[in-house]
Amino acid sequence: MKIHHSKAFISLFMVCSFVLLAACSSQESSSESQANTDNKEDVPQAAKDIEGILKEGPGKFAGEKYNEEKIKKLLDEWPKDISAEEAYSRMVQLVAEDYQPHVKTYDSIDPNIQLSRKKPGERDTPEGKQAKELNVSI
Known part of the structure; x- marks a missing residue:
């Protein structure tokens, strides 16, 4: 023991x-x-929250400008002792996508729902007519 x-x-x-x-x-x-x-050169801090990411502009190689060979050459030029945060910020500057058109689309959507009924359980009837009373037995 x-x-x-x-x-x-x-x-x-x-x-x-x-x-x-x-x-x-x-x-x-x-x-x-x-x-x-x-x-080292000053690299702007990249956004980490979703709102900041959506507001950031496109990177140098975003969308159709994406070129893997050029990006690899730039990566080889980076210092070997950079922090993960600095590497993230540098990558965002290179390959961040442009989300502004999507943000504008989502902002234009009205999430409110318009109901024609005034009370819950009320039935839809044509204008000026009253619904007949309905009794249900189980």
């Missing part, structure tokens, strides 16, 4: 050590990446 507890304690100690080391190393690398960011 004591051997089992000591193995669990050692395993827990190792896991905590790895977590602590990983946390310390990420702080150092983040400070290095901040220093490297100053040397």
